[in-house]
Amino acid sequence: MKDHKKEQALVQFIVENKENFYRLAFSYVKNKDDALDIVQESIHKALLSLGSLKEEQKLKSWFYRIVVNKSLDFLRKHRRINVMDEATLEFYSNGNHDVYQDIDLERCLDDLPEKFRTVIVLRYFEDLKIEEIAEILKENQNTIKTRLYRGLSMLRIQMEHTKLVKER
Incomplete structure (x- = not known):
């Protein structure tokens, strides 16, 4: 798969599934801004390491792995109590x-x-x-x-x- 074709497939996949990636990141960090940062960092990492993707049919699991790893990295780096964002806190209260x-x-x-x-x-x-x-x-x-x-x-x-x- 050529790089341009890979990039197009990646962009389309991310656009179609962006809510899923956000929800996955949020399930780890429980904070809207941090989850958005994780998704953004995941996209950046995916674009930089697109050459490591050998088969287009592996795109889904490849990108999910990046989001999971970025989420876990964030948690390891920020070992702290998860503070809820205002919207979540308001919803629960x-x-x-x-x-x-x-x-x-x-x-x-x-x-x-x-x-x-x-x-x-x-x-x-x-x-x-x-x-x-x-x-x-x-x-x-x-x-x-x-x-x-x-x-x-x-x-x-x-x-x-x-x-x-x-x-x-």
Whole structure:
């Protein structure tokens, strides 16, 4: 695949899926501006390293891997408490909507070890197939299935614990 054709395919792919990339980055950093920065940095990195993409059909997993890695890099670099942006804080604090269950799920998901959370987010929030997740994370499909199963089990246990604590 020639560089010009690769670049056109990349640009089209990013334009068509920009909301997905933003949502993925936001799921890690919980901040609108940081998520936008991660997506921008991911696009920049993708354009600079376009030569490493050998097959156009691998574009999806290749770019998702860049977004995941940039998100994880950001978290490692900024080891701090995730501060919610104003819109998110306002949404959660609005008394008209009962979002407790969503907050619990989000907190429990955030408490999972990174390798389990990443697989769950990619599978259920980004609706990617096991094969695609394995390609993105450069792991065996069976490893991804195991992480997904264990991660969901851990999440279920955390959610049940949260529910019990609230009932007391």
